[in-house]
Amino acid sequence: MSLAIETGGLGRDYGDVRALEGLDLEVAPGTVVGLLGPNGAGKTTAMLLLATLLSPSRGGARVFGHDVERERAAVRRRLGLLFQETSVDGLLTVEENLLFAARLAGLAGRPARAAVSDTIQRIGLGSRAQQAARELSGGWRRLLDIARATLHRPDLLILDEPTVGLDPEHRDTIWSLLDAERRGHGTTVFFSTHYLTEAEPADRVVLLARGRVVANGIPAELRGELGEEMAEIEGDGAERLASALRGLGSARVVLRTGRGLRVGISGERHAVVELAGQAPGIDRFALRPTSLEDVYFARTRQATA
């Protein structure tokens, strides 16, 4: 069976700006993969390349075995796309927007209307079906976007920051819907986000910085490389404590943030807490499980240093 996404040295320049250096990626069908990275890291460029909306400057990519440059129509038939900005027509009703999307996807007549009706029920847009899209709140507009992207039951969803700017309730709804798509239809989900907690449940995350892949792996493994726990240390004595932790052999990595240090800890938790309790000049010390945010800090800081 073909991979959902397969790229080799996929890169893109805009004049002198190298937006994406070279992306090597393999995404198995039915998996959820998060694309993370700072603004300008190349996430949107990577997604537009995979969506056949940009041509690569180097390298290549295949979607379910179809070349993104030579077999654009075949690739597009397998895709559902969600862009950063909502793509709904404010002058049309919810139902009309979906009918428009169905026709764009190649559905006509009764199958198109059936797909619209099913989608309205599935996404829970029934009470708003006849409402003009411009009257919807940002959250409902985004749900309409999700409805549009999933209406034709694509095999691969490419979602550029699907929950940006939404309240927790709408974010939860959207992830529940996407999860249902994946479980019910084996849909592959390739998404970007700045909400790193949303990427924690992903099967795999790819971290980009300055157009380069700086991490690619299973979230738990990437977190594990930093240590079992992360110590957040603030105060004048933070550096001294970090050195002491290194001496103890517990510090796996030391990250500098705007507020102090984060030290990845492994081994004797008790000894670490004791040492911190005795250390002078510490305003705040906290131990917590390592997160993807720590991975993000560690890898993007290395890449931009």
Added chain:
Amino acid sequence: MSRWSAVHGIVARDLTRSTRQTSRLLGGVARPFMWLLLVGTGYNAIATLDSGLPYRAFVFPGIVVMAALFGGTLTAIATVYDREFGMLRLMLASPAGVWAVLAGRAIAATLVGVFQGGIVLAFAPLVLEVTPARWLAGLVALVAVSAMSAVLGLLVAVRIRSVENFAGIINVVLFPLLFLSGALYPTAGMPGALRPLARANPVTAAVDLLRHALGQPAEIETSTAAGVVVGVTVLAFLLAAGLFDPEKRFFPRRPPGSAPVTPP
């Protein structure tokens, strides 16, 4: 099949949008009648034409063309708005591809032009003597003129990155096309420097095509006028499709990779 569905979807959407933009639709219908009433009636008393036609009858085909030109072109230029609000990217990402997108938009814009011009044409008996056959011929000519207007609008849209409002387009593109044609006055009476421009202007051929259809004398032969209108339509569509580089449409101001890297 997917191409036709996409074309159908784009046409249906554009027509629905047009009916909901009431002020623009009413403005498009009212504008030619204002011209017919103010310019047509005003000049009718003072203008003497070689053809012997009353000025109001002479200007009527030009006003029909004006209605179709504005309706068709402005609907097609709405592509620029679609670009700004992400709808164009959505359309181009469909399996149907760029040709279906442009064809759908051109058909919708043509229908809007036919609607706006057709309303004016319906009042022809009030201004000139017209048989049902002439009326029908006028309608056929109007379809051709509207199609030309639509693809000219597409051609303008593919190279415009943003439209603050349509007034600029009307002033810079549509009024010069209209005034430099035989719509409001015979091109033969224009200053020598402007006459070649008027002859090269496809709107002149469009007006003369409608004049022939309505049984009026015209400066350009029927076959030539029809050839110019159809030829310009086909060429402009091919040119628009060629110039329509989707990549440049998505990032009008800066590429996504050019933003500064911000620390998290």
